[in-house]
Amino acid sequence: MRYSKSFIYTLKEEQKEATIISHNLFLRGGFIVKLASGIYNYLPLGLKVIRKVSQIVREEMDRSGAVEILMAAIQPAELWKESGRWHEYGKELLRIKDRGDRDFVFGPTHEEVVTDIVRRYVKGYKQLPINLYQIQTKFRDELRPRFGLMRGREFIMKDAYSFDRNEEGMDVSYDKMREAYYNIFRRCGLNFRSVEADTGSIGGKDSEEFMVLSQTGEDEIVACDSCDFASNVERATSIVEDEPGEEFGLKKVATPGKETIKDVCEFLNADSQYSAKALVYKNEKGEYFCFFVEGDDELNLIKAERATGSVEIEMASDEELEKLGLEKGYIGPVNFPNKDVRVICDKRITKRNNLVVGANEHGFHLTGAKFGRDFDCEIADLRLVKEGEICPKCGKGNLKKIRGIEVGHIFKLGQKYSKAMNAVFLDENGKAVPFYMGCYGIGIGRTAQAAVEQNHDEYGIIWPISIAPFEIEIVSLDTRNEQLKSYCNELYNSMLNDGLDVLYDDRNERAGVKLNDMDLIGIPIRVIVGKKSFENGMVEVSLRRDRKKEQVKLGDVINRVKELKNELYRELEEVRK
RNA sequence: CGGGGUGUAGCGCAGUUUGGUUAGCGCACCUGCCUUGGGAGCAGGGGGUCGGUGGUUCAAGUCCACUCACCCCGACCA
Incomplete structure (x- = not known):
């Protein structure tokens, strides 16, 4: 993408609307722009990030055996009346009427719809298990939208629903999703924990939240500093060593x-x-x-x-x-x-x-x-766990209180919806059994923004390469120098031919403007072509994260860039093991 | 939904207390010159239903009433 032909508008000044860094950087970098409270437009950079996150999610879901579909965003009220949620869900549910005065909702989630789909087609146990997922725009009329994509009303979500013949099957489906989620968040370069979560009123048997660790998170969690234990503070326990004390009379x-x-x-x-x-x-x-x-x-x-x-x-x-x-x-x-x-x-x-x-x-x-x-x-057990107490899992580490951003949630639903909606299959004995269901969500936009919250410095965003809007940025510092310009054009075209994902800043702007925008937008690998180096047959290659410059010969640039790219991806893969 | 606050150019704001020419400033935008390794400079320029409706007044961005939108804190929630 040529910068001059794109639609990227950065802002110099802090945005009043934003109270957390990632939101501010998204606005200043021209990733998103607000249309109404909790409702955002995705501009080219933001859209590319959303697509990259979605693609990772898609690959890992497919690998786990789930099948992608796309359900309707607008749903008839009948389904919600059938499940009982028409009356339970409250004001968060956006209810709309069509011209014939019929009730509809803009889907905040899709249990009803997916259950309806499955009950139409799945009649026998031999068709199970199945896991259907989609990546789609949802709407929840939040009491208080805030923090940009972190808590929007309209938001893009991946939601998956598993259907099994019994509890054991449901457990297997759940475990597969947990594994997929680990892979997804690792590939996105996030520092996260999965924490045991409250099953709440839905009453399923297991539930885990995937939390990106960040001081600005809305949830408080306790995590062990030496093992992988983490839990929502609401349900956390700890080991405290107490002396019983001397016994004497009342x-x-x-x-x-x-x-x-x-x-x-x-x-x-x-x-x-x-x-x-x-x-x-x-x-x-x-x-x-x-x-x-x-x-x-x-x-x-x-x-x-x-x-x-x-x-x-x-x-x-x-x-x-x-x-x-x-x-x-x-x-x-x-x-x-x-x-x-x-x-x-x-x-x-x-x-x-x-x-x-x-x-x-x-x-x-x-x-x-x-x-x-x-x-x-x-x-x-009634007490709130305190910082510094001993981890209940490993018995060694100290517990720390940290905040987290909930980017994913996996849940065993059981038969709540299948029973309510009479979604049944015939088992080996010819008996009708309601499906055992699980549901699994990931906030796509929230994941993207959480990555920024975790990866930035005073100059701007530092994207993990896997979800960066572009992998590489070429900056031409002097657009009047014809030789330099034609070199940049050639370099850009060869990179495109090599299938590299590259942004080329060819604007007639002063160097400072382009360099600052580059840092703000946060593309991981940069190729800076300046007059002095160029005359010596060199260009400068650097990584956004350390901004250390490296002189590379004109002819070696593409190879060096590819090396760096592979290295950055390899790092994400390594964490995976 | 409770408490607090803000609406003036695309963004950030002044002006409102004490009503009075043609509503300002910085950034952004356009033109020209200049400039090209860290958001530079000079000169000129375009852009406003002052959130909306109604009222008070000779006169309203400014006062009054109503209303809408947005933001912050809390409760609630992926």
């Missing part, structure tokens, strides 16, 4: 006016690790819970919701505490005063031999309290 002490853990422990000269704090919550059904966690720990709301079987819990107010007969600041598990409140202890405090706890009496605490001897209650 003693009631006066602690007037000391109502926080810090105050009480300072007053009693006790280690706050040997204390239990009470947190009272209520759920959507109006049930009350009192959680006890160690004084220094934080309650993990997701774990607490799970432990109580609640959909949503919120902290009880002071008035509610009073009504329940609980003394704020002095609540303790020993002789807990209200039988209607479910008491649950974090398992960590049940191992202590002595604890400072509230005495359930204004102005008093108890010391030396011990689980089993002095009090008894339900036990659960």
